[in-house]
Amino acid sequence: MHEVSFVDGKFEKIEGSERELPADLVFLALGFVGPEKGSWLEELGVALDERGNLKRDDDYMSSVPGVFVAGDMGRGQSLIVWAIAEGRACAAGVDGYLMGSTSLPSPIPPTARPLA
Numbered sequence: 001m002h003e004v005s006f007v008d009g010k011f012e013k014i015e016g017s018e019r020e021l022p023a024d025l026v027f028l029a030l031g032f033v034g035p036e037k038g039s040w041l042e043e044l045g046v047a048l049d050e051r052g053n054l055k056r057d058d059d060y061m062s063s064v065p066g067v068f069v070a071g072d073m074g075r076g077q078s079l080i081v082w083a084i085a086e087g088r089a090c091a092a093g094v095d096g097y098l099m100g101s102t103s104l105p106s107p108i109p110p111t112a113r114p115l116a
């Protein structure tokens with residue numbers, strides 16, 4: 001195995017970090033690596049961002065009007081609290097789109113990131 005660093009939204013191998021770990025069984029629990037390409041996303045024609053996630057505007061709407069994106073699919077692999085907050089904010093975006101305005105809470109913008 002080797003170690004990686006996360007720089008500018010990409011994993012990078014740390015040279016010289018290779019090492020062998022003796023094991024009888026290796027179980028790989030790999031996380032979300034991005035929206036599946038070549039699928040219904042292409043049929044919808046939604047645009048992707050530079051990291052391969054779905055692009056969305058400040059109201060969580062994708063490049064296709066009426067199609068909204070919240071959680072890992074827009075943010076990339078993340079944590080459940082972000083998905084919950086985005087889901088609530090996205091609901092406000094959908095409500096505003098359908099009703100013309102909304103009084104639903106919108107806890108975070110799609111661009112919110114953890115404080116360093």
Ligand SMILES: Cc1cc2nc3c(=O)[nH]c(=O)nc-3n(C[C@H](O)[C@H](O)[C@H](O)COP(=O)(O)OP(=O)(O)OC[C@H]3O[C@@H](n4cnc5c(N)ncnc54)[C@H](O)[C@@H]3O)c2cc1C
Nearest residue numbers: 029030031032040070071072073077078079080081083084
């Ligand atoms: C192994 C692992 C461990 C994790 N551990 C933690 C942790 O300890 N703490 C933490 O906070 N977060 C953890 N996370 C991250 C957390 O699970 C995600 O950030 C969160 O689940 C994202 O929520 P979501 O609603 O955006 O996406 P998801 O929870 O992935 O939900 C997307 C849903 O869409 C469904 N779907 C996909 N394609 C289609 C389709 N074509 N049609 C219909 N449905 C579809 C999927 O089946 C899924 O049910 C972990 C993630 C992984 C993979």
